[in-house]
Amino acid sequence: MALAFYNTLTRRKEPFIPLNPDCVGMYVCGPTVYDSAHIGNARPIIVFDVLYRLLKRLYPAVTYVRNITDVDDKINARARENGEPIAALTARTTAQFHADIAALNALPPDVEPRATAHIAQMIALIESLIAKGHAYAAEGHVLFSVPSMPDYGQLSRRNQEEMIAGARVEVAPYKRDPADFVLWKPSTDDLPGWDSPWGRGRPGWHIECSAMSREYLGVTFDIHGGGQDLVFPHHENEMAQSICANGRPFARYWLHNGYLMVEGEKMSKSLGNFFTVRDLLGQAPGEAIRLAMLAAHYHQPFDWTADGLRQARMGLDRMYLALRAVAGIPAEDRDQVPLDVMAALEDDLNTPLAISHLHEIATRLNKAVTDEEKAKWKGALLASGDVLGVLQQDVEAWFRWAPEGKDGLSDAEIDRLVAARIEARQTRNFAEADRIRKELADQGIQLEDGAGAPPGGGGGGAALRHWGMGRRRVPIPPHASFPMLPTAPPPPVRALSGPWRQGCLPRRQVPACPCRP
C-alpha cells in the first residue's frame, strides 16, 4: 500500500509523494519552554515520532526539524513570577522536556533549532515581506498585511469577514486591517530584545517557524505537523508569511493531531485534571503512556483516561509476556516489519489498527510450537514494536518497573520467599504456599508457576518451578482516585538514546541532505 495522509490543506486523504524521495523533510512545532510538558503536549510528540520512524523506513533519509520556542511573552511572564532569569527558565524547561519525551521513546529530531538563535533569519524574512509589500512598520511594530494576500485563509478555510465578525479582541490602533498580525514588536528595556531596522524588539509568534523551516528544509518542503489547535492562527499565518516572502509554495502536506481531553473533559488546571508527562511517568512506564496515546487515531479527538492507560499497560504486559516465553530463541527478520503493520501505518498513520496487528502477532507467538515459528513471530513482534516505538526495553526490566519510592521487596527477599514457597509446595503444604504467594502479591510481585525450567537455571522440584522473579505488576489505582499519586516524585528517566543537540546547530553540522536549500 502506498503512503497516504489526510492533508489539512486539501481536507482529503492523499498519496504522499515527496519532493525528493532521497530525502523527506518534516517540520513539527515544538514546545514553548516555560513550563513542564503536559499530556496534551505529548500527543504530537508521540504521533509525529511514529511518523518519523515510519518515514525513516520508507525513505533513505529524513530531516526532522522540531523547534524550541524560547522567546515568548508567556516565558517572560513566568520568569518574572519565578524571579528567575529567562535563560535559566528556558534551559531548565528544555532539559526537562528532553528527559520527559525520551522516557516516552521519542527519538530526537535531526535538528532542534531555538528561536533565539535565528533572530537574524527572522529579520531577513520580515524585511523581505516589507520589500514585497506584504508587511508594514507602524509604531515600532511590523505587521503582516493580510489583505495583501488574496489567498489568505486557505489552510483554516475561513475568510476575512468571518474573522472580523468573530474577533473578540480589541483591534490595535496601529493596524491597517483588523486581520493583520504581528511579525515584530517593540521590547521595553526589561524584556528580551534584539536590534532591528525597526528598533529594539522581539519577534511575533509565527515568524520563527517560517524562518527556521526555511533555514533547514528549504522554502518548499514535504510535511508540516502540529496540533489541531495550531491550524489557526499559527499555521495559517506561518504559511502566509512564507509564501509571500518566498514566492513559492510552503509545506505540501499539513498533518494535525486532534485535541486531547481528560476523562471526558477539557484538560485545565481549574478542573484538576491537568497532568504533566512527569506526573504520568510516576504512575506508569513511558511505553504504556505512549501506547495509550497511540490507541486512537491521531486525527481523532483523544480522551485520556486512567482506564486507557491501564489497558495500554495490560496490552504491553501481554506482548512482553509473549516475548519472555521465547527469551532464549533468537528473533528472525528482526528488522522486517510485517506487511499488515506497515499497511496500517502507511494508511494515514492508523496506529490503532497497527496495534491490533501487534496483538494478533503476539497471539501467534503464544501459539507457536516450533522454534522456527517462534523465531519468526518474535522478529515480527519486535520489528512492529520498533516502528511504533514500543517493546524497546528488556523484557525483565519491563516487569520490574515500579513507581519511584515503591521498590518494595529486594530481590534477595523475593528469592527467599520463592524458595520457601517451593519447599511448601513440595511438601504439599498448599496453605503456606498460597500465603506466601499472597504476601508477594501484596508487594506487587505476581508469581507464576510454570511447567518449564526457570530461565537461567536453578529452580525447584518437578512441575513446581517458578519462573524468574515473577511478574512485578504495580496496579494502577482505580478510576475514582485520579489524579493518581499526586505527590509521587518524578521518576528517574532513562539515558537518552542519542545526543540531544543543544539549541541550533551550525548549518554545517546538519546532516547532509539533498532537500536542504
Next chain:
RNA sequence: GGCCGGGUGGCAGAGUGGCUAUGCAGAGGACUGCAAAUCCUUGUACGUCGGUUCGAUUCCGGCCUCGGCCUCCA
C-alpha cells in the same frame, strides 16, 4: 454566529455498501494442588429521522448531541 471534527457492542477503539476488527471486561472449556498466564469457544454494535440502493453502520440530507478554533494573548 462562522469554520472544523466526532457520536460503533459493558469499556477503549478500527473498519466496511452485503462476508470475524483488535484488546480489556463477561460466559463456557483445556491446562493447574489452587491461581496466574496461555490456548479454544462464545454473547451484546454501529446517535436520530428521512433519502439513494436489491441491500447502509458504511453514501446523501435534516435533526439531536459532544468537542475544538475564531489572532496579535492570557
